[in-house]
Amino acid sequence: MLDMPSVKPWLTFSDWASKFGDISHLEIFGQHIVVLNSAKTAVEMLDRKSSIYSDRPVLPMGGELVGWRNTLVLLPYGDNFREYRRNFHRVIGSRAAMSVYHAIEEEETHKFLQRVLTKPADLSAHVRTTAGAIILRISHGYHIQEDGDPFVSLADTAVDQFSRSTATGAFMVDLIPALAYVPEWFPGASFQRKAREWRATLHEMVNQPYKFVQDQMAAGIAPKSFTSNLLEGRTLTEEEEHIIKWSGASLYSGGADTTVSAIYGFFLAMTLYPEAQKKAQAEIDAVVGSDRLPTFADRESLPYAEALVKEVLRWCPVVPIVVPHRVTADDIHNGYYIPKGTLVLANAWYMLRDPSIYPDPMNFNPDRFLPSGGKEPPTDPRDICFGFGRRICPGMHLADASVWLSAVMSLAVFNVSKVVENGVEITPEVDPSSGTISHPKPFKCSIKPRSAKALELIQQTPHY
Secondary structure, three states: OOOOOOOOHHHHHHHHHHHHOOEEEEEEOOEEEEEEOOHHHHHHHHHOOOOOOOEOOOOHHHHHHHOHHHOOOOOOOOHHHHHHHHHHHHHHOOHHHHHHHHHHHHHHHHHHHHHHHHOHHHHHHHHHHHHHHHHHHHHHOOOOOOOOOHHHHHHHHHHHHHHHHOOOOOOHHHHOHHHHHOOOOOOOOHHHHHHHHHHHHHHHHHHHHHHHHHHHHHOOOOOOOHHHHHHOOOOOOHHHHHHHHHHHHHHHHHHHHHHHHHHHHHHHHHHHOHHHHHHHHHHHHHHHOOOOOOOHHHHHHOHHHHHHHHHHHHHOOOOOEOOOEEOOOOEEEOOEEEOOOOEEEEEHHHHOOOOOOOOOOOOOOHHHHOOEOOEOOOOOOHHHHOOOHHHOOOOHHHHHHHHHHHHHHHHHHEEEEOEEEOOEEEOOOOOOOOOOOOOOOOOOOEEEEOOHHHHHHHHOOOOO
């Protein structure tokens, strides 16, 4: 039990990679846990044998006591899981399906540029507001309030609690499930009070936006959204309503925090690596020009910007340890016996820093993803960072689109650099937070318009 790390477990697991190789095993109170430190092994097990590697563990704290087991990320493998996935696939399951939402993304990202221009020091808050604005319009047709929107705040709070309640090794009840029956007043059972408070937040996050859509539909003024599409013209059973409500909440919560981490990581990389920034800006200037902002229509013509976004996803992994898979049948893999019920943890952080695949992995270098001297680029980080098999992130195309657009629009009009205080240049620290969803440590940077023309573009009224 003492070998199981509770803070930044990916670092301990990465040490195990050098000692024990691609697969490590530990056993805690009879629970088998297998840690994978190789993308190739993760694909062989979680992708190719997905019929038995796609279940989720019962997480006593985050899943059962708080209630996240009803969202797609922790939903047990079965009929409801397939129904949620079908709902997602229909709306955001491919780049082609996502194109319906391009105008929303472009409009909200333009508003992001305006917020950053007005208050550059509040970058983190602007990234959160914009991620919430995009996902709420897609999931529930809801337009956020400009200052302190209640639904955005609710999602931020709930998803932070998800990250803390599901972090590997953070709660003793996850290792000793019988503790779930200990009453709140019992000494050492403060986790029960936390679970009760966090459960209330989760239910507000699920019910309030759903009720908003119902009220709008009843009034005949509901815009098209993920939830309104699923409700349109149907009389629902209680179970169908549950699935639609929690599907919408899964989309809303899944997109409210993960892209925040990646976009904040992009700004950190631009602060620390000005050469990569200049190279991307030169490409955008040559292809798009200075008379308009980049749009999704430019994506195929901006190969360096594409490589830069891949490098952001590699260098700053949002979910360093992929949410655990649970094996539903005994398996023999490469001579190893994997018993039914084993938890499988894929260490994406190490896979994306594996020096045999990504030389000089701690360095931010988009060029590694461009063809060079007849050599094939290394594994696309998106094949790792969004998970594996049937549990791959269903919002991956939305996340990828959001990060790409934020990056190219920001680079088109802003210069990002280190802050100078009292004549001293402040170099941000690269120190990701612990938890299921990891964020770069808060940092200061200078964000200024590149030119008078760029300023004019930012200030235009968004029309998409």
